[in-house]
Amino acid sequence: MTSLDLLLSRFSTDALTQPAPDPAQLERILSAAMCAPDHGRLRPWRYVVIRDDARAKAAELIVASMKRLDPDVAEAKIEKRRGRFSTMPLTIALGMHLRPDHKIPLIEQEMAVAAAAMNVLNALHFTGFGGVWVSGDVTYDPQLAAQLGFPSPHRLAGFLFVGTPSPDAKSPRRRPVDGYVAQWDGVPVHFAADEKSAD
Known part of the structure; x- marks a missing residue:
C-alpha cells in the first residue's frame, strides 16, 4: 500500500477499543502536529491527554457543562455523553x-x-490506531475550557476520541472528488456538489 493509499483509507470512527497508544507512541503521533501549516509559527495547538481514571473525572466536567448550558437537557443525552467520555480508551x-x-x-x-489535529488523526491511522474529532455545545463553554487549562482568550476546538478501531468499524462510502473541483477560467466557478440535485 502506498502512502497515498494509506491516506485514502483513513476514516473517522468512535467504534474504538483498547489499546490506546502508549505514552511513547502518543508522543510520536502528536509530533505530527508540529508539521502542520502554521502562519507565523505560533504553534497554537495544545493537547490535554485524558486516560485511565481521569476519564470519569472529565466525563463529570462534561456533564456539568451540559447542565450549565441547558438546565433542561435530557437525561438520556447526559448519560450518552457521560458513557462516551468515561469509556473511550483515550481522549485528547x-x-x-x-x-x-x-x-x-x-x-x-x-x-x-x-x-495540526488532522495531522494527528492521520498519524493515528498510519500507526494502526483510530480516532474521531467530536465537538458539540460543550466545546464552546468557556468555563469547561478553563477547567481543562484554556482560560479566555484560549478555547477548545473539540475532543479526539482515540483507540484501536473495532473489527466492525467500517469506512463510509466516499463521494468522487470531481463534484468539489472546478477549473477557473476568469469567471466565478460553480461546483456540482452545490447543485440542488446533489444529495
Missing part, C-alpha cells in the same frame, strides 16, 4: 492557545489548530 482535549492581538489573524491561528 484539543486546545487553541490564541493570541488575539497578534498580527496573524485569529482565523489563521484556528486553521493551524485544525490542520
